Amino acid sequence: MLSKKCKYAIHALVYLAEKYQQGPVHIQEIAEKRHIPKKFLEAILLELRNAKILHSKKGKGGGYYLHQKPSDVNLMEIMRLMDGAIAMLPCVSLHYYERCEECRTEKTCGIRDAFIKVRDETLAILGGSTLDKILKREKALGAK
Amino acid sequence: MLSKKCKYAIHALVYLAEKYQQGPVHIQEIAEKRHIPKKFLEAILLELRNAKILHSKKGKGGGYYLHQKPSDVNLMEIMRLMDGAIAMLPCVSLHYYERCEECRTEKTCGIRDAFIKVRDETLAILGGSTLDKILKREKALGAK
DNA sequence: TTTAAAGTCTATGGATTTAATAGATTAATT
């Protein structure tokens, strides 16, 4: 399951994708429109900024805005950033690999196989889910 | 990520699949062979028994054994039992559906789409991963 | 019929993670 942090991040980014190239957006505005606790959102946006997905501007007229194009930001990277590994087992994770304490002999573990397949399918789908596609889909579904 | 509980359950079941139709196996034996804390394993096996995946026999010469055929037990049901939903969002879960507080308007949510696809692919793979297949694979990989 | 083996059940404790809040500080604009 995605953490709330990750869900909030996705929602905030979709919101910012909608306002792409329209100048900085206040944290306050995002928080209100997407029903996210403001202080929590602060921390999230800061992390997205440090990851170069967002830029920010301080002071009056400041706020956050997308650094990358909406077509260049996908769910895979957002989720990795917020929640870490996408794989269901540490021993099949590409970015957060860890040896499984349980199955000591990785080479002969019959379980990993299925989880490698799940990982690959999942990454393909999430990697292809970009902010602009999500936005398009929302519009197609009739969101205002 | 799978919980330890779930990993332990899978390992224990694979072990019991190996001993299918060879009589009851002690908790103690499974715990030692698969490096699982015995007391924790007790609780797990009990749950698997209540779910009719295992049977048990009390008293001397007792122990646990598979109730279903190894080809009838798959990772999907084990994971659902131990960890709950397999989907990454509550609002796309088939067995543990819950409304997302975040995206209030489910009908116009552009995010769900990707997670429905992930869910379907994942369920197909995990549902097809049965104990006997895992066992076969381990033998093919040369586990003793 | 006693005894030992083994599963069953209830309860609890500690560690870690997640979610949220508070307050002080820094930077930019007007």
Add this chain to the structure above:
DNA sequence: AATTAATCTATTAAATCCATAGACTTTAAA
């Protein structure tokens, strides 16, 4: 200088995960 808004540091509250302890029950064998 005043105002606005992001940044940073700390702290707290709640939930979950992992593990252990101990008493109880059932069964089989001696």
